[in-house]
Amino acid sequence: MRTAHSAETVRAAERALMAELPEGALMQRAAAGLAAACADLLGRVYGSRIVLLVGSGDNGGDALYAGARLARRGAGATAVLLAPERTHEGGLAALRGAGGQVTTPADAGPALARADLVLDGIVGIGGKGGLRPEAAELAAAVRESDAVVVAVDLPSGIEADTGEVLGEAVRADATVTFGTYKPGLLIDPARSYAGAVRLVDIGLDLPAVPELEALQYADVAALLPEPGAESDKYRRGVVGIAAGSATYPGAAVLAVAGALRGGAGAVRYSGPAGDEVLARFPETLVHAGPPSAAGRVQAWVVGPGIGEDAARVADVLAQDVPVLVDADGLRLADPQVLRSRTAPTVLTPHAGEAAALLGVPREEVESARLASVRRLAAEFSATVLLKGSTTLVAPADGGPVRANPTGTSWLATAGSGDVLSGLSGALLAAGLSGVDAASVGAYLHGLAGRRAASGAPASAQDVAAAIPEVWRDVRGEAPA
Numbered sequence: 001m002r003t004a005h006s007a008e009t010v011r012a013a014e015r016a017l018m019a020e021l022p023e024g025a026l027m028q029r030a031a032a033g034l035a036a037a038c039a040d041l042l043g044r045v046y047g048s049r050i051v052l053l054v055g056s057g058d059n060g061g062d063a064l065y066a067g068a069r070l071a072r073r074g075a076g077a078t079a080v081l082l083a084p085e086r087t088h089e090g091g092l093a094a095l096r097g098a099g100g101q102v103t104t105p106a107d108a109g110p111a112l113a114r115a116d117l118v119l120d121g122i123v124g125i126g127g128k129g130g131l132r133p134e135a136a137e138l139a140a141a142v143r144e145s146d147a148v149v150v151a152v153d154l155p156s157g158i159e160a161d162t163g164e165v166l167g168e169a170v171r172a173d174a175t176v177t178f179g180t181y182k183p184g185l186l187i188d189p190a191r192s193y194a195g196a197v198r199l200v201d202i203g204l205d206l207p208a209v210p211e212l213e214a215l216q217y218a219d220v221a222a223l224l225p226e227p228g229a230e231s232d233k234y235r236r237g238v239v240g241i242a243a244g245s246a247t248y249p250g251a252a253v254l255a256v257a258g259a260l261r262g263g264a265g266a267v268r269y270s271g272p273a274g275d276e277v278l279a280r281f282p283e284t285l286v287h288a289g290p291p292s293a294a295g296r297v298q299a300w301v302v303g304p305g306i307g308e309d310a311a312r313v314a315d316v317l318a319q320d321v322p323v324l325v326d327a328d329g330l331r332l333a334d335p336q337v338l339r340s341r342t343a344p345t346v347l348t349p350h351a352g353e354a355a356a357l358l359g360v361p362r363e364e365v366e367s368a369r370l371a372s373v374r375r376l377a378a379e380f381s382a383t384v385l386l387k388g389s390t391t392l393v394a395p396a397d398g399g400p401v402r403a404n405p406t407g408t409s410w411l412a413t414a415g416s417g418d419v420l421s422g423l424s425g426a427l428l429a430a431g432l433s434g435v436d437a438a439s440v441g442a443y444l445h446g447l448a449g450r451r452a453a454s455g456a457p458a459s460a461q462d463v464a465a466a467i468p469e470v471w472r473d474v475r476g477e478a479p480a
């Protein structure tokens, strides 16, 4: 599991550790890790040209000490000082002592044009609001350079705690972050500014429960349900799909497609698109009556393409099993009923649906995705999966939010969400908790989207069809 802590949490841990260590020791740890990462990226340090962008805080200090280490190994180092009179004193002395040069932002052009590597030490976790004009100009100038750009702790200009980017920010090829990931390094749009992130352990003692986490391959593999020798269909989980309408039968077909690939022992379908579902998936158990009369089900998915059928939504929500509510179902569900359910509920809105549920403009959700997903989970006492370029999953109990690391813009295609709801519903039926079912579903769905697309457009059906391959990959099993 990759874990991220907020700037405030990091500062508290830093204070505690600094009290035990000689002055400056922590910064030396950070600088040593940073210099080692830069040396790896450069290949050959001796004779290389590096430029340090140095702000007025300790982030600039890290850059200066790392620059000094590289200069002692034969790199030509130039520091661009944004606030010459407030530059980290010890760091500047170290750089000068190692033969490094100093310049101003106005005169930085030639050094940037020749640089092999740029170290961004403008601001770290102390940054507030968008970059100030002079810093923003420097960030824009870096974009024009061919050098490898390495961000110190985080790319300057991103919001460490939320992943927002307010105006100009440094676009890094790599980020060397200290102690723990910062939430912004895992959430778009900021994530896309960070490049490859390397974590340097500086010995911080951090709370076991992070603010944000991201599943990795091994975590997903451990969570995937596996049929035992004695599994019958009920032990593997029977998932019910209440989706589709005369107008939108395709949503039913795609949700069933996702559910069948999600490891369910059986899929029951309830709704008016039974013929279309059977034509495509004859293994589905189709029922024309209401969901509650469809037979035993361990979890329901309700909503995709359901049109105005509020009665079908209410019928599902009245059942005492886990329920995943998506698409039209989010609009039709009675909020009071959602809140009063005792079995787990999972809501899977996109930003527009989330905005409607919260009664705020869509832009408000888009610009504060982390806060929005937390608020939804609290207001509806439900696990909430907020779709987007980084899909976020907030548990009902206020625990850490999960950021999905496998998203791809190829998934922004009609019907792709229906596949995800079926897939996550099947995982719920198999016994995973709401947050595990939603986040494992999003992880596999993202990988399947990449696999199906591999550089060319893919349909939602292709995404569903790719799920078994990525399932095998995650399990570490070679395809037969």
Ligand SMILES: NC(=O)C1=CN([C@@H]2O[C@H](COP(=O)(O)OP(=O)(O)OC[C@H]3O[C@@H](n4cnc5c(N)ncnc54)[C@H](OP(=O)(O)O)[C@@H]3O)[C@@H](O)[C@H]2O)[C@@H](O)CC1
Pocket (backbone or CB within 6 Å): 014, 018, 026, 027, 030, 031, 055, 056, 057, 058, 059, 060, 062, 122, 123, 124, 125, 126, 127, 128, 129, 130, 131, 132, 135, 152, 153, 178, 202
């Ligand atoms: N503490 C430790 O032991 C360790 C800390 N470590 C490192 O310290 C970093 C945190 O350092 P920090 O707290 O000094 O803050 P930092 O990120 O450098 O920025 C503050 C400066 O930036 C300025 N500034 C603010 N906003 C701005 C904006 N929008 N645009 C432009 N400028 C802006 C602000 O100016 P002011 O508001 O004072 O005028 C202030 O001077 C952390 O990320 C890690 O790299 C590591 O060495 C490990 C050990």
Ligand SMILES: [K+]
Pocket (backbone or CB within 6 Å): 059, 120, 121, 122, 123, 124, 151, 152, 153, 154, 155, 156
């Ligand atoms: K930085």
